[in-house]
Amino acid sequence: MRNERDSIDLIWNVAELASLFEKKSTLEGFLSDVVRLIAAHMQSDVCSIYLYDAFRDSLVLRASYGLQLPDDKQVELRVGEGITGHSFAELRPIREADAPSSPHFKTIPGLNEEEFRSFVAVPIRRGPNRIGIMVLQHRQPDHFTQTDTRAMQAIASQLATTLENAEMLMQLRRVAPLPQRQYETSTLSIVRGQSVSEGFAEGRSVLLEDRAVQIATGDDQGADEQEGLNKLSAALEATHKQLESLQREIEDDLSDVASMIFTAHLLMLKDQEFVASMEKLVRNGSGPQAAVRSVVHRYVELLAGSSNLRSQEKAQDLMDLEHRILRNLQGTVDEGGDYTGQVVLAADIYPSELVRIVAQNAEGLVIAEGGVTAHISILARSLGLPVVLCKEPRVFELRDNMPLILDAFQGNLYVDPDDEARRQLQAMRDSAQSEGESSRPVPEHGLTKDGTPVKVMANINLVFDVKLAGRNKAEGIGLYRSEFPFIVRNSFPTEEEQYHIYRKILSAMPNSETILRTLDIGGDKMITQPGPPERNPFLGFRGIRFSLANTDIFKEQLRAMVRAAADQHVNILLPMISSVDEFHRSRQILNDCLAELELEHIPHCENPSLGIMVELPSAVECIDELAARADFLSIGTNDLVMYMLAVDRTNERVGNMHKHHHPAVLRALARTAEAVSTAPEKLSICGEMAADIRMLPFLVGIGIRKLSVEPRLIGKMKLALADITLDYARRTALELLSLRDIAEVEKYLGIEPSQV
Ligand code: PEP
Numbered sequence: 001m002r003n004e005r006d007s008i009d010l011i012w013n014v015a016e017l018a019s020l021f022e023k024k025s026t027l028e029g030f031l032s033d034v035v036r037l038i039a040a041h042m043q044s045d046v047c048s049i050y051l052y053d054a055f056r057d058s059l060v061l062r063a064s065y066g067l068q069l070p071d072d073k074q075v076e077l078r079v080g081e082g083i084t085g086h087s088f089a090e091l092r093p094i095r096e097a098d099a100p101s102s103p104h105f106k107t108i109p110g111l112n113e114e115e116f117r118s119f120v121a122v123p124i125r126r127g128p129n130r131i132g133i134m135v136l137q138h139r140q141p142d143h144f145t146q147t148d149t150r151a152m153q154a155i156a157s158q159l160a161t162t163l164e165n166a167e168m169l170m171q172l173r174r175v176a177p178l179p180q181r182q183y184e185t186s187t188l189s190i191v192r193g194q195s196v197s198e199g200f201a202e203g204r205s206v207l208l209e210d211r212a213v214q215i216a217t218g219d220d221q222g223a224d225e226q227e228g229l230n231k232l233s234a235a236l237e238a239t240h241k242q243l244e245s246l247q248r249e250i251e252d253d254l255s256d257v258a259s260m261i262f263t264a265h266l267l268m269l270k271d272q273e274f275v276a277s278m279e280k281l282v283r284n285g286s287g288p289q290a291a292v293r294s295v296v297h298r299y300v301e302l303l304a305g306s307s308n309l310r311s312q313e314k315a316q317d318l319m320d321l322e323h324r325i326l327r328n329l330q331g332t333v334d335e336g337g338d339y340t341g342q343v344v345l346a347a348d349i350y351p352s353e354l355v356r357i358v359a360q361n362a363e364g365l366v367i368a369e370g371g372v373t374a375h376i377s378i379l380a381r382s383l384g385l386p387v388v389l390c391k392e393p394r395v396f397e398l399r400d401n402m403p404l405i406l407d408a409f410q411g412n413l414y415v416d417p418d419d420e421a422r423r424q425l426q427a428m429r430d431s432a433q434s435e436g437e438s439s440r441p442v443p444e445h446g447l448t449k450d451g452t453p454v455k456v457m458a459n460i461n462l463v464f465d466v467k468l469a470g471r472n473k474a475e476g477i478g479l480y481r482s483e484f485p486f487i488v489r490n491s492f493p494t495e496e497e498q499y500h501i502y503r504k505i506l507s508a509m510p511n512s513e514t515i516l517r518t519l520d521i522g523g524d525k526m527i528t529q530p531g532p533p534e535r536n537p538f539l540g541f542r543g544i545r546f547s548l549a550n551t552d553i554f555k556e557q558l559r560a561m562v563r564a565a566a567d568q569h570v571n572i573l574l575p576m577i578s579s580v581d582e583f584h585r586s587r588q589i590l591n592d593c594l595a596e597l598e599l600e601h602i603p604h605c606e607n608p609s610l611g612i613m614v615e616l617p618s619a620v621e622c623i624d625e626l627a628a629r630a631d632f633l634s635i636g637t638n639d640l641v642m643y644m645l646a647v648d649r650t651n652e653r654v655g656n657m658h659k660h661h662h663p664a665v666l667r668a669l670a671r672t673a674e675a676v677s678t679a680p681e682k683l684s685i686c687g688e689m690a691a692d693i694r695m696l697p698f699l700v701g702i703g704i705r706k707l708s709v710e711p712r713l714i715g716k717m718k719l720a721l722a723d724i725t726l727d728y729a730r731r732t733a734l735e736l737l738s739l740r741d742i743a744e745v746e747k748y749l750g751i752e753p754s755q756v
């Protein structure tokens, strides 16, 4: 009898998988290592991997251990054909004790599959993307167990990212030119932009080249064939080394959002067809730079025509890679060098480059409008890089080495500032710093002046933020927004990948409360989704609605969360809950996950708490029923204010109407707190209002005892708490609740009145 532990051992973590990948110089080599290893662990005669080719709508056998593959033609199955095709079509695992007697059994000529009786097929997918299928076969009948199927599912989940990139490589076949741009030089003085990531930076300008790197024709032509091939191979090798070292550098801190970026690049470099096409062009007389460009553009064009949802992002990856190879060919990449003392100007920037320039000590970044995505600002904020978004095209025509000061609090760029401007900016910088660093020591625990505990916890977006939370003495994680690995990578991390991400977060503060929120995509947190764009995304397919409509994705996330908390407690928070019914359905799905994990003997947290975000007016109306059923509540004022006041927080024209001190909002908060007044530990507040010192007495006064704020604001909030008494807070709350309109509230709080 085989030892069941073998299967468990086989559930590698991503790092182990990556190391297996690093050892191999080709994609084919990697895949054949994988199938050999799985076959050995599962004690299976055969292990095969088929990848889905979306263009041909078929499954192509890419690697097999145990089957003799024909040299001359590829083995291909239609979707729905045979047990394998059937399992893929239905996206469910199929296990057969005696495959030849299955009505779906079909032999592929030359593979001699009849001799194998036991059969397991497990589809590989990432979120909505179908990637391929993994098949085990064994001579003895009834060889595989249910546990084997589960182990294969875990492995499929683990391999999905790498295989998805491999699948993309299979789809690439056509050609296209890209527009090119040129820069000139000019001078400016103050340029007003918009803050993307706060901070000050000072340094000399340096332009990050446009993605469409100019081909240096002088260097590229006239070289003989051998010289061209040598140059190409040296550039590819240099690119490979740089990417590997970048990947290693970010593995610890940013693996949740960034490491896969380089995996995709590395995979391209390992693809024999990609490299061979370039070499062939050089042999036919093309310069190496032109060869790189031609092959990459062929791939990019093909991606543009692909039906795969992630093609646009993949095209970006490719252009990023092209950029790096061309720069290496031109000898202009200096990975050892750094951007110390420099402010980078970039018409646009990829997440991978942002990570790189931060690793290379860039002081700040200015980007043009087209380049900003939520990804860039989130990464920049977490990495502490000041960034300004600037619509002035002349900024990107500045010559290198111009003295610059970036005030990314106000969103201003000062070009060649005179001494007076420098002095003023220095004063602003000092005052911003002293605001952040009070002379008073920050207490370990949040306490009012008269000793009432009010926990100050951290809102985090990336694993990287956990360190910041710890350094700032967070009393737990009050909100982990799990959507960022999905948004920044623009893909769906698998259950295994999510497990590793949540593990890092939970283990960072094992003795404090941690609240993991399930996916809240939609609204302003967009991810590529099938179907036409929504007319009102904030009122559309967002948060829990997406999860309840995609139970596979939801279950993967819930399983990953409770598995990551096998040795501790975890609080799972549901976003955008509008009714008790949605809560019930979610609870049921969580219970199903717990029952499945129990059956599979997979360690997990047995009693996770399930809570809801109070961020919709309907949730406030039903707060008594929700409070009675949910284990905890967290008020999300960013959305609550938006939905109560019908003010889109991203619309500049109505931005000044997004007021969390509106009497309607204050009353809704008081009502929510009242609903849990006998168990105040059940309630926290995590919207931006939680970090507004002017509102602190009100929040404490209505009974809130947990605040969750950005890590850098924790100290400020604890110190502010220490300045108020409970009695003062209660009086303030009562007075504010008695006011009739916005103007009265603003007068009471000393807020500049604004036009309504
Ligand atoms: C909120 O809505 O207040 C909240 C904390 O959630 P998010 O900002 O992620 O929508």
Ligand code: MG
Residues within 6 Å of the ligand: 575, 615, 636, 638, 639
């Ligand atoms: Mg919200």
